[in-house]
Amino acid sequence: MDELIFENENILPESSADNNFQLEINFSENSELNRFQNTLDNGDFVMLIEHNSVELDNDFEIAKERLAQLEEVVLNIKSVNAALAITDSYASANCYKSIDYAMGLSPDNRDRHVIYLSGRNSSLDDMKSNLSLAQSGKFKNIVAVTGDSVFGEGVRATQKRTFLESVHTLQLIRRNYANLFFDGCVMNPFQYTPYTLFPQYSKLVKKLNAGAKFIVTQAGYDMLKLQALRWYLGERGLFFPTIARLIFLSPEIVEAILDKRIPGIKISNDFKKILDKELQFSRNQFESAQWRRLELQAAGCRLLGYSGVQIMGIDTPTKIKSAADRIAGALREFSNFEQWLEEYNAYLAKVDMAPISGSFYMYDRVLRRSYPETPPRISEFKVATLTNKEKILYNLRKFMFHAANKQNSQNRRFWKILLANCRTCRNCRLPHTFYVCPEHCPKKSANGPCGGVKANGDCELGNFECIHSYMTRLAMWKKEVNTLEDDYLPIEGIDIQGDEK
Ligand code: SF4
Structure with a gap:
């Protein structure tokens, strides 16, 4: 059962932070329209507290009451623009849907919070009903995610689940719920080879083209990667508000990350050594080290151009209040990039946050200056190697695909099974995927990799290459x-309007 840790704590009074602080607080009761969106539009910094939906064995009404108590704490914070980000539980598939759980939030304040809608176990129709529920519940801010695999489940069990890609949810919103939602997407900048990083950026562009209006990053610690993302967005003229997801680490969360119970988050060996050292003396010392890390990261994010932070691992009213006070304090403490960089370097510079050696960063000289050269200098990289067998197979598939299409259906099927292990989809997407069948991804993600792909390019669910790493290696070889x-790929057998093909 999910432990609701704040149960016995008093609901705290208003934050005691310095009320003379100059931060613009936009979450006032009088604001109209969408207060979360307005705050981002005004360029004011936001602190989202991430809170997971509860597991099914909780009493739902009691859980929602506790959520309302937590919300009251957040709404009483005056030192920073604070709100909740309600997500599905990453730890379990047996939890209440985030949108059902979010109904515990006060109707008058739902435009302040952000609700994540996960595509895990969700068909297009399920997502339509989630969105209709969000609309009738007066929720305005949605983040579309494809959803995590379930810890402990392998490829087969994952394949049995339905995953609606976030790109499709965004398309659905644009088509059926235009102007009703301020919808965002997630992006994982914490990849360290060209063939794992480029597809994350490509997928981000697809999501923005599909209608996403703001970006939340995957959780991570590497500020170089966070700056590279901001430079990339600037270089491409993609001026979307971006929120960095940070983690307030506890020994339990570190253990869960190292056990791979939290998908897509990596801790480098160097960073692990630092964390071990911090834990060596006492839990209190560990906690104060994490507060300082969070302060530095949050202040750094603002100076890198992020519109806010979303913090995971803050689960009690006391911690929420501390996080607000500390982040507000850090924003006051660091008013310029150079001053922040000096402190950050003194605190963490020697730590290599990359989980693999020889890691790739999109740009040269990240985190040495606040602005890139114009245009930013893309780092040199080696085109990922393809074996002769892979090249021959690609050419064979390409040639035979077109030849097979001229055959009768039985022969066509035979050739496609032989060459691409065809699953006989009703709308074949092979010509758009370098002849790599998206049905071989355990989540059947056709439009780009999920956030869980491993540092070496393997699938999060096993020791085989993620289809998108493979496709990117082929694309690099073909210089494409x-x-x-570019290619928006529909759901197998269904178009976005939900009509069967
Ligand atoms: S193949 Fe790639 S996109 Fe699919 S589940 Fe594995 S890591 Fe994720």
């Missing part, structure tokens, strides 16, 4: 990496 962001 740019095409990865």
